Amino acid sequence: MQIQLNTDNNITGSPELLxxxxxxxxxxxxxxxxxxxxxxxxxxxxxxAKKGEQDKRCMLEARIAGMKPLSVEHRADTVSLAVSGAASQLARLVDTTLGKANGSEKGGVSIRHLSQNEQEE
Structure with a gap:
């Protein structure tokens, strides 16, 4: 998985940040x-350059083969918190999206089509 970093003029994109x-x-x-x-x-x-609450923004866009890009955004007081929040949101979105693509809303196999006896086995 390749990760590409883009920053604005107010945040220095360094190898350490990446x-x-x-x-x-x-x-x-x-x-x-x-x-x-x-x-x-x-x-x-x-x-x-002004100080303010939740002024750091992280937008993450994931590219999954054969699907439209998925994107999320999170704002926080620090870059680290913004990245962490966005990454957590993206993980949930990818889970849901791939679960739906595999035929299940939550990522598991549905048993609704089985009779009551088959479900108890």
């Missing part, structure tokens, strides 16, 4: 790493 982001995303998406080809991380400071 490494921290990669660790968080790899951890959150480890179960679906084989399905995801690329994750783009867009990090920006919405208030520029």
């Amino acid at each position: 490494s921290r982001i990669q660790k968080v995303i790899d951890h959150e998406l480890r179960h679906h790493a084989a399905s995801i080809t690329r994750v783009e991380a867009h990090i920006n400071d919405t208030n520029s």
Whole structure:
């Protein structure tokens, strides 16, 4: 899974920042790493040089082969919290999306079509 980092003029995109982001995303998406080809991380400071609450924004976009890109956004007081929140949201969205693609809403096999006797076995 390739991870691409994009930052605005107010946040410096460094190898250290990319490494921290990669660790968080790899951890959150480890179960679906084989399905995801690329994750783009867009990090920006919405208030520029001014101080403010929840002014760091992380938008993550996951590319899954054969599907439309999935994207989430999270705002927080720090870049780390914004990335962590967005990665957690993206993991849930990927779980749901891949579960639906495999024919099950929650990712498991449905037993609704089975009779009561078959369900108890």
